[in-house]
Amino acid sequence: DTAVSQTPKYLVTQMGNDKSIKCEQNLGHDTMYWYKQDSKKFLKIMFSYNNKELIINETVPNRFSPKSPDKAHLNLHINSLELGDSAVYFCASNSGRDTEAFFGQGTRLTVV
């Protein structure tokens, strides 16, 4: 019954590899997000999708690409992983500017 679920929870991979993180929400929300949390706990928004349309794309390398097969899913694909990509990635969703965002448990990505 998890509202926002991410898989995997932990991901260890070598530099140069390509990896994906999956996210699903069962709340019926219209907007989904990806955030990156660095080692200093800073949360940076990477992408948001509203009704399958990308509405935010901050200064994120184009090695990162969000893919949304439907309103309930927003997956994150990362090409050519670099050491600096190591972080915790959070998926979130909400249904309007005045509503809270619900977060997944995070995916800890370690690039070695």
Next chain:
Amino acid sequence: AQSVTQLGSHVSVSEGALVLLRCNYSSSVPPYLFWYVQYPNQGLQLLLKYTSAATLVKGINGFEAEFKKSETSFHLTKPSAHMSDAAEYFCAVSGTGNQFYFGTGTSLTVIP
């Protein structure tokens, strides 16, 4: 544009003492403001939110926050700290386009 600033990256209080975590916002539109808590190795959990109703907002776990437009502030307080309150706290503002912007976080330590 919207942003929040959290003053004090680390706050230490004694058990039973007042907790005060500071947040100031900047917003070109009427702001919607949120406080989240993050326990170690977990996702973010909503504590409370301000969405233009009452300026004094009560949340979970005994926390509350007061919206002060004249001071552009939304400080988080709790009358008596418990050991279980030790965590990372984030203030966030919801802006145009439905995106959430987070402050840099405040790590709360509770001293027994």
